[in-house]
Amino acid sequence: MAGSVASVRALHTGTESLIDLARRIKSGDILLPKFQREFVWNRKQVLELLDSVARDYPIGSVLLWQSREELASDRAIANLEVADPREDYPRNYLLDGQQRLSTICGALYWTPEGNPDSYWNIVYDLATEEFAHASTIENPPVHQIPARLLSDGAAFFRCPGANLDEYRDRADALYRRFQDYKIAVATIKDMDIDEVARVFERINSTATTLTIADLIRAATWTRDFDLADLLDNASLSLAPKRFDTVEPPTLLRIIAAAAGHGYDREDIDKLRRHSAAELREIITKASEGARRAADFLATDLTLPSAVALPYQNQFTVLADLFHRIDKPTPSQIDALKRWFWRTSFTGYFSGWSGRQMIVIRDAIRAFAAGAMADLPSATSMPTVDVWKRTRFRQGAAFSKAHALLLARERPVDLRSGRPIDVGKALSWSNDKEYHHFFPQAYLKKQGYSDAAINSVANIIMLTSITNIHISDQRPSEYLQDLIDMHGEDTVRVHCTASLVPSAAFDAALANDYDTFLSERASLLCDSARKLAADL
Numbered sequence: 442m443a444g445s446v447a448s449v450r451a452l453h454t455g456t457e458s459l460i461d462l463a464r465r466i467k468s469g470d471i472l473l474p475k476f477q478r479e480f481v482w483n484r485k486q487v488l489e490l491l492d493s494v495a496r497d498y499p500i501g502s503v504l505l506w507q508s509r510e511e512l513a514s515d516r517a518i519a520n521l522e523v524a525d526p527r528e529d530y531p532r533n534y535l536l537d538g539q540q541r542l543s544t545i546c547g548a549l550y551w552t553p554e555g556n557p558d559s560y561w562n563i564v565y566d567l568a569t570e571e572f573a574h575a576s577t578i579e580n581p582p583v584h585q586i587p588a589r590l591l592s593d594g595a596a597f598f599r600c601p602g603a604n605l606d607e608y609r610d611r612a613d614a615l616y617r618r619f620q621d622y623k624i625a626v627a628t629i630k631d632m633d634i635d636e637v638a639r640v641f642e643r644i645n646s647t648a649t650t651l652t653i654a655d656l657i658r659a660a661t662w663t664r665d666f667d668l669a670d671l672l673d674n675a676s677l678s679l680a681p682k683r684f685d686t687v688e689p690p691t692l693l694r695i696i697a698a699a700a701g702h703g704y705d706r707e708d709i710d711k712l713r714r715h716s717a718a719e720l721r722e723i724i725t726k727a728s729e730g731a732r733r734a735a736d737f738l739a740t741d742l743t744l745p746s747a748v749a750l751p752y753q754n755q756f757t758v759l760a761d762l763f764h765r766i767d768k769p770t771p772s773q774i775d776a777l778k779r780w781f782w783r784t785s786f787t788g789y790f791s792g793w794s795g796r797q798m799i800v801i802r803d804a805i806r807a808f809a810a811g812a813m814a815d816l817p818s819a820t821s822m823p824t825v826d827v828w829k830r831t832r833f834r835q836g837a838a839f840s841k842a843h844a845l846l847l848a849r850e851r852p853v854d855l856r857s858g859r860p861i862d863v864g865k866a867l868s869w870s871n872d873k874e875y876h877h878f879f880p881q882a883y884l885k886k887q888g889y890s891d892a893a894i895n896s897v898a899n900i901i902m903l904t905s906i907t908n909i910h911i912s913d914q915r916p917s918e919y920l921q922d923l924i925d926m927h928g929e930d931t932v933r934v935h936c937t938a939s940l941v942p943s944a945a946f947d948a949a950l951a952n953d954y955d956t957f958l959s960e961r962a963s964l965l966c967d968s969a970r971k972l973a974a975d976l
Contacts, residue, residue: 451629453629454627462626469524469527471505471535472512475658491544492571495565502626503535504538504628506632510532512534520561547560547561551563552589564585567586584605634659634660652690654672665717666720672689675727678732683747684756685747688753694754694757695760698802699723699726699761704761704798731756737759737774738759741777745864752785752838754790773808786842787819787822788838788839823839825966829898832892832897852901854904855907855936856923857904858931861904875902876908879899880912883916901940917951920950940968942960942963944960
């Protein structure tokens with residue numbers, strides 16, 4: 442309850458003229474933090490907002506955050522340069538109202554510079570009483586007044602249209618409406634940046650979520666240092682192995698670890714303490730570790746991209762390790778492979794707690810120094826029963842691990858005999874490469890539940906063309922067709938490449954799903970255990 446009272450005291454409300462708000466932005470008194478999205482309104486939306494002001498319609502409120510914290514902020518709004526903020530004064534960051542205030546600033550402060558197609562080349566037509574985009578920067582027709590003159594009374598009333606008897610009243614009303622238009626302004630004070638982030642996420646109309654990367658970028662920004670640029674460069678260095686989709690929070694964990702901290706949010710927050718020069722050096726080390734981790738995953742474990750990772754934090758740990766160890770020994774490489782498979786199948790990272798982070802951070806340092814033979818992971822691998830009852834879901838960690846297990850066997854299409862494009866399958870752009878060995882429709886007719894039908898032990902890699910051909914046939918039917926086409930020995934070899942053992946194949950020929958599921962789950966379980974050396 443005390444926290445609620447504090448939050449209420451931190452919120453100050455009032456009204457302010459729209460013109461004054463625009464002036465405050467132009468003068469640098471109101472800043473647009475870097476974590477805000479770009480200006481995205483279209484021309485119609487711009488005109489509609491100006492029309493709403495002209496008609497005295499409500500346009501919503503504005504939310505500001507007043508703080509001594511110096512965050513990264515844009516030095517331009519609506520492509521217009523704004524002044525630097527005053528030193529040693531609280532800063533007012535715009536949290537809600539960016540699109541609206543950007544529109545007002547653009548319309549009122551735009552200066553023609555040979556660009557008639559500008560968003561802000563707007564006029565008010567006194568004849569039609571509408572705003573419109575002009576097609577020229579030359580003097581407009583007498584019944585049109587440039588919107589930018591609404592910020593300059595003397596210039597506005599020098600316009601011919603404002604002095605014509607038939608338009609004078611309309612011109613006066615338009616000018617007064619913009620000068621007198623009030624908007625509700627709420628200002629948050631005495632609130633830390635993490636709580637402000639939660640406020641931003643709740644009020645943001647696009648459901649934008651502020652990540653820790655956004656907050657650290659804002660907190661460390663200077664005129665010659667932007668964390669976003671360095672994170673972009675780090676991502677680019679991973680592009681050759683297609684690991685450039687690693688998420689910014691993951692990169693920040695790697696950077697925090699390279700700085701001598703750890704992996705959790707508090708460790709990342711400690712990056713604020715480092716100077717720009719220190720951060721550049723730290724990020725260089727972290728980027729090299731990340732690049733070598735990507736190379737290990739692509740070369741030694743044949744992952745085609747970061748998307749194939751069951752857990753992003755597997756990459757965090759590996760990158761931290763590879764920046765600490767120049768030349769891993771063959772036994773260390775083998776240990777890392779075992780660790781990868783074990784953590785993939787056991788869900789070690791599914792609830793990665795602060796305590797686990799500390800344990801593995803310390804273990805990495807010991808492993809890199811040669812004082813530890815294996816990295817920590819879960820104590821036991823999944824049983825046959827787990828393989829039978831775990832449902833296949835696109836993007837789920839266990840399903841990704843299952844897919845990697847299948848990909849290692851270099852599966853072939855059961856009908857054509859051609860290799861499956863495992864790179865495409867592991868990109869997870871869709872699930873069209875994954876199909877049921879016992880067709881879904883057939884099993885539904887037999888009364889099986891969705892959970893039983895969608896067991897990972899019933900999933901193989903298969904082309905869509907072959908899956909369409911199989912349709913809802915009984916396994917005995919489509920397998921016999923394949924046997925007639927290729928011969929039984931060849932079909933069994935093709936099935937073996939999909940980790941379907943002979944006993945499971947025999948059960949499928951007899952349409953015995955329960956036995957098939959048990960036999961295949963047993964082989965999948967054994968195969969995973971071998972990779973994790975859990976024998």
